[in-house]
Amino acid sequence: MADIQLSALQKTFGPVEVIRSIDLKIKSGEFIVFVGPSGCGKSTLLRMIAGLENVTAGTVSIDGADVTRAEPSKRGIAMVFQTYALYPHMSVEENMAFGLEMAGMPKQQRLEAVRKAAETLQLVPYLDRKPKALSGGQRQRVAIGRAIVRDPKIFLFDEPLSNLDAELRVQMRLEIAKLHNELGATMIYVTHDQVEAMTLATRIVVLRDGRIEQYGTPDELYSDPDNMFVAGFIGSPKINLVPARVSGRSEQGALLLDVPELGLSGLAVMPRSPGADVPQDLILGVRPEHFHAGPGEHTVELKCSIIERLGGVSYVYTDPGRDNAVTMELRGATSVRAGDTVSASIDPGDCFLFTQDGVRL
Template sequence: MAGLSLKSVKKRFGETEVIRGVDLDVRDGEFVVFVGPSGCGKSTLLRMIAGLETTTSGSIEIGGRDVTGEDPAKRGIAMVFQTYALYPHMTVATNMGFPLEMAKRPKDEIDRKVRDAAKILHLEQYLERKPRELSGGQRQRVAIGRAIVRQPGVFLFDEPLSNLDAELRVQMRIEIAKLHQDLGTTMIYVTHDQVEAMTLADKIVVLRAGRIEQVGAPLELYENPDNAFVAGFIGSPRMNFVPATVKSAQGNVAVVTAPKVGLSEVAVTTRGTPPAPGSDVSIGIRPEHFVPAEGAAAVLSGKITIVERLGGVAYAHAQIEDGNTITVESRDAREFTAGATTRFGIDPKRAFLFDKDGRRA
């Protein structure tokens, strides 16, 4: 097992810098998830840790050892990709044992490690099958098994579940959580899936255009985002942002107004000194944080264009007076009526304030 440390890591492909100075510490045994928009550099960073991409500058340490220029095979890592990359002509057992075969390990050791991994992954009855005789989830388990037999210090996963259907993803997500619990090995996991990130991670790293925007525990990022980008990225459906102006400020409370959307005054607590009166800001409200309009400190009104009823919850998409759309969640699936102009209550304690550059105020 091993921790990990990235120091001022950069990667250039030709003229383009795709990783633009990343510093990150991962504790031994930690489960770290990389999230960020497509093309922000998640896979590149993971491949640099694996040694599948060279590092342009900066250093990578695994288990306290500088591995920056080292061969992938010597780094003590194992990587699982979105495409399982199994050998079609080999059985499950041979596929899983292949890395040990390559390392010229004795046959009884290979057999034992393959059996152990198969047990952990519930693959015992499939050991003699070929990959084509397996479901997608079973194939991905074989790919994970092939990583397990090597007993790496760090597991690297690049969107391992994105080829699976919704139900299998849920199952495999739980399997991976259990695997981490059982093995206690450091894992770094790239995903687009909010639920995977929130549920699997000890620590989420939010990347944007080759830089880290924020690192923190899932709930830390959800409850206390540093900027509008992280606030919008963590949480689904995403946070609503309403343009507003600071009317007055005192201590760490800003009174903001948004006359264009009929919002008179909301007093929002800020992290530090609030932006000066007259500053343009935006108010961030998560869909799940609206409250009944009756008795609310402030109200936004909008015309509901679409209602999505998911059973346990419903989402109303409503056009507010400045033409923007907000999303509002309700646990009462029958609360919303499409076409109706509706008032949505705001709880100032659940509202976030961002300055004009998107920094948390």
């Protein structure tokens, strides 16, 4: 296990700044997930930690040692890529042992390391097979096993499940989580899938345009986002963001809001800083699961345009072609059909407030 310190890390390609002065401390044994939209710099940041991309400015330290200019082989890391990169003419056992053989490890020691990793990954029955005789999930396990046998301080995963179908992704996600529990190693995982981030990470790093937007546990990012970007990126389906206008303040400092899109007036939402000045026009954030079936103190009437039924849960969409379309989650069996009006209530304590440029209030 090892801790990692990134200090004022920057990366430019010519005039284009891809990573913008990132500071990040990763504790030994953590499972950190870099998440963000395509082009945000998450894979580049991972490759800088691995030594596969040169650092323009700043430092990378592992266990207190500056490895900014060190070769990848000297950093104590192992990397698993999106592509399996297995040698087709070699067996599973030979693929897993090849790196150790190149490093000069004695044969018996290599075989013991491969056997131990194969037992951890349930690959023992497949050691004599060639990659073409394996499923996609089995091939990815072989790629992970090739990393495990090196006994690295740090595992780096660059979107390793992107090539798998939905069922295999779920299975492999559970296997990687189990692997982290068993090995206790420091792991950094890159994905654009926020579900993977939420289910795997001890802490998540949300990136946008080469900067860290927020860094924290999955629960912290979900329940207390710093800005509208993080609130919109974390959570599935996405948070509802609708215009609201301040009509006054309560004695306790809550903002009284009129929300025409939801047919609400006088909705009292407490901002983070009750005494701070706020603009009159705001954005109200309400997650789909925070609509409660039936009327309440703050009742909304939503006309169902499309309904998705997923068994134990259904999602009601109002006019999904509009920017301010609303999504509502309904638990259990429901008789709602397209064209029906659905009555639901919201709790002001579940709502978020943002300025129009995305700053959390």
